[in-house]
Amino acid sequence: MNPLVKRQWVQALRSGKYLQGRNRLCQPGKTGLLFCCLGVLCEIAVQNGIINPPIRKESGEVRYDGDMFDLPRSVKFWAGMNNVDVKIDGWFSGSKDRPHTLGSINDAGIGFERIAELIEQQL
Numbered sequence: 001m002n003p004l005v006k007r008q009w010v011q012a013l014r015s016g017k018y019l020q021g022r023n024r025l026c027q028p029g030k031t032g033l034l035f036c037c038l039g040v041l042c043e044i045a046v047q048n049g050i051i052n053p054p055i056r057k058e059s060g061e062v063r064y065d066g067d068m069f070d071l072p073r074s075v076k077f078w079a080g081m082n083n084v085d086v087k088i089d090g091w092f093s094g095s096k097d098r099p100h101t102l103g104s105i106n107d108a109g110i111g112f113e114r115i116a117e118l119i120e121q122q123l
Contacts, residue, residue: 001123002080008044009079010119013037013112022107024069026054026062037106037115038071039064045075070103081123 012018021027021034025042028034035043042064045051051065051074065072071081100108105115 001119002078005041005044005079006119006123008048009041010116012040012044013116013119018043018112020106020112022109024062025064025067025071028060028062033062037102037112040112041071041079042075045078048078050078051075 018035018040019029019032021029021036021039024036025039026033026035042051042054046053046064051072054062054064056062061068065074102115102119105118
């Protein structure tokens with residue numbers, strides 16, 4: 001993974017600026033927008049001029065570079081994440097029995113701080 005992107009992503013996850021959501025890159029919530037950890041990476045890509053700002057529809061649908069659920073290829077390429085599904089091992093209680101994707105870890109309720117630690121250690 002590109003070390004500069006990695007640093008920005010970890011800092012953003014720890015910043016407290018993003019409320020954590022599940023199942024989508026970004027979606028409206030009662031108190032503001034909710035982001036998956038991958039949605040936070042999309043926001044960083046927007047800030048860096050890599051992709052256009054997301055399209056937000058009245059229905060609540062939010063799409064980054066055409067994608068609502070998965071990390072767009074353009075963001076993967078920019079971030080240096082060649083794997084289609086970024087695999088992370090040992091996401092809870094030291095378990096290393098099977099790899100999980102960052103999206104599945106996020107959707108299981110693992111917080112941004114722990115996700116940031118795993119990104120630092122494994123990507």
